Amino acid sequence: MRGDVASAREVVVGLDIGGTKVHGVLLVDGAVVAEDRFAVRHGADGVVATATLAVDALAGRLAALVPGAEVGAVGVGVPGLVLPGAGTVAHAVNLGIVEPEPLGARLAGALGVPVTVENDLNVAALGAAHVLGLEGDLAFLALGTGVAAGLLLDGRLRRGHRGAAGEVGHVPYAADGPRCACGQVGCLELYASGSAIDAAWPSPDGVPAPAHLFRAAAAGDVDAVRVRDRFADAVATAVQTLTLTVDVEHVVLGGGVSEVGEPLLVAVRRALGRREAASSFLATLGLADRVRLAPPGARVAPVGAALAALVGRDAGRGPGHAAGPLPARPTTATVA
Amino acid sequence: MRGDVASAREVVVGLDIGGTKVHGVLLVDGAVVAEDRFAVRHGADGVVATATLAVDALAGRLAALVPGAEVGAVGVGVPGLVLPGAGTVAHAVNLGIVEPEPLGARLAGALGVPVTVENDLNVAALGAAHVLGLEGDLAFLALGTGVAAGLLLDGRLRRGHRGAAGEVGHVPYAADGPRCACGQVGCLELYASGSAIDAAWPSPDGVPAPAHLFRAAAAGDVDAVRVRDRFADAVATAVQTLTLTVDVEHVVLGGGVSEVGEPLLVAVRRALGRREAASSFLATLGLADRVRLAPPGARVAPVGAALAALVGRDAGRGPGHAAGPLPARPTTATVA
Numbered sequence: 001m002r003g004d005v006a007s008a009r010e011v012v013v014g015l016d017i018g019g020t021k022v023h024g025v026l027l028v029d030g031a032v033v034a035e036d037r038f039a040v041r042h043g044a045d046g047v048v049a050t051a052t053l054a055v056d057a058l059a060g061r062l063a064a065l066v067p068g069a070e071v072g073a074v075g076v077g078v079p080g081l082v083l084p085g086a087g088t089v090a091h092a093v094n095l096g097i098v099e100p101e102p103l104g105a106r107l108a109g110a111l112g113v114p115v116t117v118e119n120d121l122n123v124a125a126l127g128a129a130h131v132l133g134l135e136g137d138l139a140f141l142a143l144g145t146g147v148a149a150g151l152l153l154d155g156r157l158r159r160g161h162r163g164a165a166g167e168v169g170h171v172p173y174a175a176d177g178p179r180c181a182c183g184q185v186g187c188l189e190l191y192a193s194g195s196a197i198d199a200a201w202p203s204p205d206g207v208p209a210p211a212h213l214f215r216a217a218a219a220g221d222v223d224a225v226r227v228r229d230r231f232a233d234a235v236a237t238a239v240q241t242l243t244l245t246v247d248v249e250h251v252v253l254g255g256g257v258s259e260v261g262e263p264l265l266v267a268v269r270r271a272l273g274r275r276e277a278a279s280s281f282l283a284t285l286g287l288a289d290r291v292r293l294a295p296p297g298a299r300v301a302p303v304g305a306a307l308a309a310l311v312g313r314d315a316g317r318g319p320g321h322a323a324g325p326l327p328a329r330p331t332t333a334t335v336a
Numbered sequence: 337m338r339g340d341v342a343s344a345r346e347v348v349v350g351l352d353i354g355g356t357k358v359h360g361v362l363l364v365d366g367a368v369v370a371e372d373r374f375a376v377r378h379g380a381d382g383v384v385a386t387a388t389l390a391v392d393a394l395a396g397r398l399a400a401l402v403p404g405a406e407v408g409a410v411g412v413g414v415p416g417l418v419l420p421g422a423g424t425v426a427h428a429v430n431l432g433i434v435e436p437e438p439l440g441a442r443l444a445g446a447l448g449v450p451v452t453v454e455n456d457l458n459v460a461a462l463g464a465a466h467v468l469g470l471e472g473d474l475a476f477l478a479l480g481t482g483v484a485a486g487l488l489l490d491g492r493l494r495r496g497h498r499g500a501a502g503e504v505g506h507v508p509y510a511a512d513g514p515r516c517a518c519g520q521v522g523c524l525e526l527y528a529s530g531s532a533i534d535a536a537w538p539s540p541d542g543v544p545a546p547a548h549l550f551r552a553a554a555a556g557d558v559d560a561v562r563v564r565d566r567f568a569d570a571v572a573t574a575v576q577t578l579t580l581t582v583d584v585e586h587v588v589l590g591g592g593v594s595e596v597g598e599p600l601l602v603a604v605r606r607a608l609g610r611r612e613a614a615s616s617f618l619a620t621l622g623l624a625d626r627v628r629l630a631p632p633g634a635r636v637a638p639v640g641a642a643l644a645a646l647v648g649r650d651a652g653r654g655p656g657h658a659a660g661p662l663p664a665r666p667t668t669a670t671v672a
Contacts, residue, residue: 137497158489160583161473164621167580172573175510183615237508244503245581247496279519285500 011062011069013055014127014306016077016120016298017047019094024054025302026062028069030130032303034061042096047103051076052110074107075116075309077123077301081163087117116309120301121150121166122157124294127304128252131295136249139166139242140294144255147189147238151246158246168238169193188241191234194256200227210256214263228267236271236287243285254294265293347398347405349391350463350642352413352456352634353383355430360390361638362398364405366466368639370397378432383439387412388446410443411452411645413459413637417499423453452645456637457502458493460630461486463640464588467631472585475502475578476630480591483525483574487582494582504574505529524577527570530592536563546592550599564603572607572623579621590630601629 016023017040026034038054041047051074059071080092087104089097097103104117125140129152140150147169151158158165169189170182177186190196194210201216201224203209213231216224239251258264272288294300352359353376362370374390377383387410395407416428423440425433433439440453461476465488476486483505487494494501505525506518513522526532530546537552537560539545549567552560575587594600608624630636 153489153494154492156490158582160579161585161626162583162621164580165583167583170615170617171507171577171580180615182617184611184618185614241507241577242581243496244500244507245578246494247498247501247503249497275520278521279506279516281506281518282520285498290497 010072010310012073012306012309013058013071014075014302014309015051015054016301016305017051017095018079022050022054023302024058025299025306026058027306028066033065034058044097044101047095048106048110051107055111071113073114073309074111075305077118077120077305079120082117082119087115089117118308121148123304123308124254124301125150125152126307127300128294130307131300131303134250138250138252139248140252140254141238142255143192143235143253143257144194147192149242153246168241171241173234173237188234188238192238197231210260214260218263232267232271235268236275239272239287239291243287249290251291252294253291258294261293265291346408346646348409348411348642348645349394349407350411350638350645351387351390352637352641353387353431354415358386358390359638360394361635361642362394363642364402369401370394380433380437383431384442384446387443391447407449409450409645410447411641413454413456413641415456418453418455423451425453454644457484457486459640459644460590460637461488462643463636464630466643467636467639470586474586474588475584476588476590477574478591479528479571479589479593480530483528485578489582504577507577509570509573524570524574528574533567546596550596554599568603568607571604572611575608575623575627579623585626587627588630589627594630597629601627
């Protein structure tokens with residue numbers, strides 16, 4: 001994939017549109033040359049306006065960096081289901097988009113370049129593989145408000161029959177657990193998410209709860225150790241579940257909790273190591289060795305969005321796309 | 337795939353080698369024209385001898401059926417890990433093969449035709465898609481001594497980084513459960529397997545325990561209803577776990593327990609329906625509708641082995657194999 005990007009020698013903008021901000025990057029030949037964050041306006045019109053503003057702002061910085069160059073494509077990651085067709089987004093509740101909205105077509109019309117729209121975890125999986133230089137199959141496991149994974153298998157994003165691939169947060173975890181917003185009881189994401197830490201370890205004055213928890217645990221606070229280890233065990237179940245179903249080579253821990261950094265990785269690997277010590281079967285699979293951290297700075301999603309745009313645009317051009325990471329499959333939409 | 341088979345107009349033998357018997361089929365242009373079962377001799381030499389005997393016996397019936405035709409390829413499904421290279425089989429404990437054994441190369445040498453070796457659940461997935469005429473992504477979920485799935489995604493078998501794809505039987509299910517042979521506690525297969533039914537509902541005089549259990553439950557035996565529903569709930573977890581990770585369109589219930597037939601399907605669909613009634617998220621995924629039964633007679637594995645042989649052989653011929661169901665990937669080995 002990196003070779004494809006380099007040989008394209010092309011300028012592309014990637015946007016990761018979240019509930020409160022847009023994180024945008026300007027990629028030239030696969031390298032980030034500029035990045036910025038923008039406040040999000042909600043609703044379909046607001047999102048189109050915000051994205052247009054972000055692309056214009058990043059394009060405006062291009063002249064000084066690469067004189068004469070122009071943005072050739074735009075990739076957008078959104079938290080929601082992306083439907084076949086014109087980059088149509090549905091169920092992006094955090095963006096105030098509930099009814100299906102042809103976001104890709106509207107943006108392409110506004111910007112005059114091909115626009116590819118993709119689910120945010122899927123672009124994060126693409127970006128993580130690129131930024132970390134990983135070749136094998138990969139899951140980007142987001143530990144944030146909820147828990148879910150973007151899957152990159154055999155060089156392609158795995159979306160599944162109804163877009164539910166990687167929704168590991170709603171696998172049953174604790175039969176006696178509390179009710180989940182999804183209606184089930186004891187879902188994994190009630191234990192392995194950032195929200196779970198927020199609830200179990202309320203943090204004082206603005207310190208993110210995961211950072212506070214892991215610091216207290218490192219300092220020997222017995223309660224913090226218990227909460228941390230219970231959390232790490234739930235994350236270990238997510239890793240094990242991904243291994244025993246899709247058997248990805250790499251599980252990249254992302255989302256807000258991953259900002260804890262190395263202590264998170266250590267705790268999750270230790271939880272997996274305990275399982276491997278008990279089970280020779282699991283030991284042969286090397287679960288602990290599969291896990292790594294997303295690079296700090298949360299840049300993988302916008303970078304992945306930019307990569308999705310490159311491949312999406314190329315896929316629209318000719319028959320050569322089948323070998324690429326994002327062939328013309330139902331839920332990626334590139335519109336010119 | 338069906339078109340490929342028909343256009344090949346070719347004779348192929350498929351063998352499903354199990355711990356006690358070999359089930360062999362003779363396929364002409366994709367249709368079974370003969371089948372037979374043979375007792376298995378254990379150990380590598382025994383398996384090679386048994387397979388050779390089976391192929392010879394089926395080939396001997398060819399002359400009367402299709403005068404002048406010859407067996408062009410042989411496909412073999414085995415319960416174990418199939419390693420890259422010459423169809424090497426490892427960890428096939430039920431066959432008395434522990435150390436890696438180049439089964440494919442040895443059989444090809446003995447038979448003088450290309451031989452493709454593949455894991456038995458993988459060939460069952462191929463066979464189930466063919467026999468049931470299913471187009472979309474599929475899991476063949478075997479409910480037998482253990483619980484595991486063969487996965488057919490985007491027309492290819494999914495094996496995973498270390499051959500663990502579909503090993504859903506060793507996902508944690510009950511935190512307070514008994515110890516599993518794998519070393520973990522409360523694995524799903526302790527609740528969703530035929531062995532689990534054998535243990536919970538010992539059957540009198542030779543009647544298979546699952547048949548006895550489902551009959552007793554249908555007759556209103558309160559204990560039987562409880563055991564049946566607990567079993568069906570565990571199978572439902574397997575289906576849900578496969579949906580929320582790979583999101584296959586079809587889950588085909590196979591293995592010994594599937595011989596129960598329709599009452600099994602009804603119980604599992606009811607268990608999934610209860611989950612859908614509780615969770616609008618699960619309801620949108622249509623879990624219950626994804627489940628179906630393997631065709632009775634357990635023919636899907638040998639038929640799938642034969643199909644694997646056709647594709648494996650064609651893959652060895654030229655560059656056209658990438659679009660086929662079994663491209664040249666590490667754990668399929670075809671040797672001439």
